[in-house]
Amino acid sequence: MGPKGLGEEFTMKATVSEECIGCGLCESTCDAVFSIGDEGVAVAIEEDIPEEYEDAAKEAEEGCPVGAITVE
Secondary structure, eight states, X not given: OOOTTSSSOOOOOEEEOTTOOOOOHHHHXXXXXXXXXXXXXXXXXXXXXXXXXXXXXXXXXXXXXTOOEEEO
């Protein structure tokens, strides 16, 4: 996929690794993408991140205290 504006659609996905400690910071930063699941740790939506939430999802990635979030 190429960058926006070059004829290809650019989409972002979020993933949460097993390093997650379930602190809830990501959910409080971007609850449209992240939630605390039944296991007590964060989970990300399986769909592409809606464009209007991309910045908040990146903020959640940057704020994760254990680096368990990847947004790309």
